[in-house]
Amino acid sequence: MKICCIGAGYVGGPTMAMIALKCPDITVTVVDMNAARIAAWNSGQLPIYEPGLDDVVKQARGKNLFFSTDVAGEIKQADIIFVAVNTPTKTYGVGKGRAADLTFIESVARTIAEHAESDKIIVEKSTIPVKTADTIKTILASNTKGLKFSVLSNPEFLAEGTAVRDLLNPDRVLIGGERTPEGDQAVATLAGVYARWVPRANIITTNLWSSELSKLVANAFLAQRISSINSISALCEATGADVDEVAHAIGKDSRIGPKFLKSSVGFGGSCFQKDILNLAYLCESFGLPEVAAYWTSVVSINDWQKHRFVAHIGRELFNTVADKKIAVLGFAFKKDTNDTRESAAINVCRDLLAERALVSVYDPKVPAEEIRRDVLGTGSTGSPQGAADNPRLTVAKDAYEACAGAHAIAIVTEWDEFKTLDYAKIFAGMPKPACLFDGRNIVDLAALRKIGFKASGIGKPNAHRREGDTA
Numbered sequence: 001m002k003i004c005c006i007g008a009g010y011v012g013g014p015t016m017a018m019i020a021l022k023c024p025d026i027t028v029t030v031v032d033m034n035a036a037r038i039a040a041w042n043s044g045q046l047p048i049y050e051p052g053l054d055d056v057v058k059q060a061r062g063k064n065l066f067f068s069t070d071v072a073g074e075i076k077q078a079d080i081i082f083v084a085v086n087t088p089t090k091t092y093g094v095g096k097g098r099a100a101d102l103t104f105i106e107s108v109a110r111t112i113a114e115h116a117e118s119d120k121i122i123v124e125k126s127t128i129p130v131k132t133a134d135t136i137k138t139i140l141a142s143n144t145k146g147l148k149f150s151v152l153s154n155p156e157f158l159a160e161g162t163a164v165r166d167l168l169n170p171d172r173v174l175i176g177g178e179r180t181p182e183g184d185q186a187v188a189t190l191a192g193v194y195a196r197w198v199p200r201a202n203i204i205t206t207n208l209w210s211s212e213l214s215k216l217v218a219n220a221f222l223a224q225r226i227s228s229i230n231s232i233s234a235l236c237e238a239t240g241a242d243v244d245e246v247a248h249a250i251g252k253d254s255r256i257g258p259k260f261l262k263s264s265v266g267f268g269g270s271c272f273q274k275d276i277l278n279l280a281y282l283c284e285s286f287g288l289p290e291v292a293a294y295w296t297s298v299v300s301i302n303d304w305q306k307h308r309f310v311a312h313i314g315r316e317l318f319n320t321v322a323d324k325k326i327a328v329l330g331f332a333f334k335k336d337t338n339d340t341r342e343s344a345a346i347n348v349c350r351d352l353l354a355e356r357a358l359v360s361v362y363d364p365k366v367p368a369e370e371i372r373r374d375v376l377g378t379g380s381t382g383s384p385q386g387a388a389d390n391p392r393l394t395v396a397k398d399a400y401e402a403c404a405g406a407h408a409i410a411i412v413t414e415w416d417e418f419k420t421l422d423y424a425k426i427f428a429g430m431p432k433p434a435c436l437f438d439g440r441n442i443v444d445l446a447a448l449r450k451i452g453f454k455a456s457g458i459g460k461p462n463a464h465r466r467e468g469d470t471a
């Protein structure tokens, strides 16, 4: 059997590496139109940072796992084609800012229709609006070669940072197909691939639309828990309750459960916001504005939480951060990934720069140029990939350099190394009062206060609360 995956990103790369590892008799080729990305997958420096991924790729690459830019050639040879291209939020036209941009999906469907020379199973791995399979089927059916294509939905539930663990031992694999004999056959074929290492009981099969919708709903429910606890974090700060204690107390209720109850500066990542906005847009399209408003509020609370964090910094620094150095520790949207898409750090840096702070960022895995591009956008001069310039934004080589001479430290990503920094040494090199704002609740505030920091967390009883802090 031959598998081809179109899209060598955060999903296509790791998922296919795992299939190749677990199915040595299947040849798996990941293709992408981005030649630099493919070259990186073929090199010693993979394009994405994901714990454990290097090992998995090294074990299979060159044996039954290949990375290539020959999209047309691999389509011809494959029995199963996974589609794992990006489906970002539309930035133009109808549905701008909410609907999913399906340009890449449509283009892939047309490419498959053009180059296929035999019947194929097409698997939607990308997260897409309900009924997208219809669009794909219609485009494929317009091929004039009389070929048969079965379209399946197989959304990916891995989380960046734990992708290898999630793929090795998924809570479930979801496969949606048409309820026809051909559809059932295609579902059975794909289920057979996963069954090499996933217990059958964890392979769920549904109709196409349930599968497509379940992915959006899963992300909406996860994000909703974060916004729910983040909304309570503000109430904790106002009342003297501790949000971690509240989360622990409610999470012990087996009906609620302990996961995804960690309060923070706000969720990021390429998926949560995009998928909720997409879900809300779908609801509106189907005449359900109340349902759309309910889910949109999850994103609104997240935006509010990010701004609230920076507003708090401003108040603690005597209502002005202008010309004060602020160290931003962490830039990735969470630890153990180099992905910065929709990272809260972008908003934090932009809000601080708008107040004319001198922002010094450090992240262990995100390159300096990426940080500058994400915060400042691309410049009008120089290379199209180059970032615009703003001398107020600098990128430090380590946390100590970022914090040297800073009036305040803002921890924005929960990288483990930030838990064990020598904060006494850092404190000694900062003007006083020296402030620390823990946007992830990972450091020991009491210990920092002993050193002399004005330290505050999210949803924590703060020793230095001022009037209006919860606004």
Ligand SMILES: NC(=O)c1ccc[n+]([C@@H]2O[C@H](COP(=O)([O-])OP(=O)(O)OC[C@H]3O[C@@H](n4cnc5c(N)ncnc54)[C@H](O)[C@@H]3O)[C@@H](O)[C@H]2O)c1
Pocket (backbone or CB within 6 Å): 006, 007, 008, 009, 010, 011, 012, 031, 032, 033, 034, 037, 071, 084, 085, 086, 087, 104, 107, 108, 125, 126, 127, 128, 156, 157, 158, 159, 160, 270, 271
């Ligand atoms: N990142 C995650 O954690 C995650 C988790 C679950 C699901 N998803 C979903 O999976 C999909 C992919 O996400 P990602 O994070 O891997 O995206 P990504 O941007 O990292 O990768 C997508 C890749 O597709 C390639 N591509 C786009 N159009 C192409 C075409 N016509 N031909 C060849 N290559 C093409 C791009 O060059 C890019 O390398 C999205 O729909 C996303 O919502 C992502």
